[in-house]
Amino acid sequence: MNIDTFIQRFATGLDELGAFTPAAARPHYDALCAVFAPADPPDMAISDDGMAGVAVRRFTPRACLPGRVLFVHGGGFTIGSVRSHHGIAASLAEQLGREVISVDYRLVPEVDYASMLDDCQSVSEAIAPVAWVGDSAGGRLVMDLAYHCAAPPALGLIYPPVGGLDASTLGPDAPLLSRNDVLSIARSCPAALPGAAESQPPGPHSVVLSVEHDPLTPALEAAIQRWRDAGAVVDYRCASGMVHGALHAHALLPEMQNAWQDFCQALKRHLSPPRRHS
Structure with a gap:
């Protein structure tokens, strides 16, 4: 598949979601993303579970290294689930060789941003992960x-998304995510997007993946430079020619697949041994 075909097919599916409320749109979004997901890796155990009162999906490779990874899906805070991002989480587990716990956190408008964060925090505390990974809103x-x-x-x-997102911080419109799309997300969930750009890095070691055609990329690249200036180690790559959401089709898009594999291998190098409970 080439990127133009993916954009056309995914955009058609997104357009159809406009007729639904967020709650009604969610199963349609799950089905749309599943169309582009790769087959489950062989010899991987996949199961739905609950941790600390939060629904999760577990991806456990047969030859599993110690230390779990927390995965937080995207979807603009209103849609997305462990089902929409099943293929991404399964591939992450396969490439890292570790169990990945994908969090089915609650969404806007049913809850506020603090509740979403609480769900992710509760699962994280239950598993003591060696890495946190998130895409888009999950990031x-x-x-x-x-x-x-x-x-x-x-x-x-x-x-x-980083910093206070407004017209002055965004790059140009791109397929599958326009400037207006981003601003509407900022209005629906303002607590998720701080008014001032982050001057301090979120952690000492980060691996970051962006795409060339995405209004979020300029602000992200500016933030990465600030984090590096503050002393953080940031391993960054940008997938040439790709668009926001292309990760769903990473198995079908060679440029996205290469960037994704590089991202996973870079993250694997940063993983520390699992922390022991006291």
């Missing part, structure tokens, strides 16, 4: 987990 949640943690684990951030 924002991962960053805020880190800002509230004295010693965050390694971070994997995939095109997260």
Whole structure:
């Protein structure tokens, strides 16, 4: 598949969601993302579970290294689930060789941002992960987990929104995510997007993946430079020619697949041994 075909097919599916409320749109979004997801890796155990009162999906490779990874899905805080991001979480577990716990956190408008963060925090405390990974809105949640943690684990951030998002901080419109799309997300969940750009890094070690055509990328790249200036180690790559959401089709898009594999291998190098409970 080429990127133009993906954009056309995914955009058609997104357009159809406009006729629904967020709650009604969620199963349609899950089904749309599943169309582009790869088959489950062989010899991987996948199960739905609950941890600390929060629904999760567990991805456990057969040959599993010690230390779990927390994965937080995207979807603009209103849609997205462990089902929409099943293929991404399964691939992450396969490439890291570790169990990945994908969090099915509650969404706007049913709850506020603090409740979403609480869900992610509760699961994190239950599993003591060696890494937190999040894409898009999930990347924002991962960053805020880190800002509230004295010693965050390694971070994997995939095109997260950073800083106070307004017309002055955004790049140009791009397929699948326009400037107006971003601003509407900021209005629906303002607590998730601080008014001032982050001057301090969310953690000492971060691996970051962006895409070339995304209004979020300029602000993210500016933040990365600030984090590096503050002394953080940030391993950054930008997938050429790709768009926001292309990670769903990483198995079908060679440029996205290469960037994703590089991201996962870089994160794997940063992982520390699992922390022991006292």
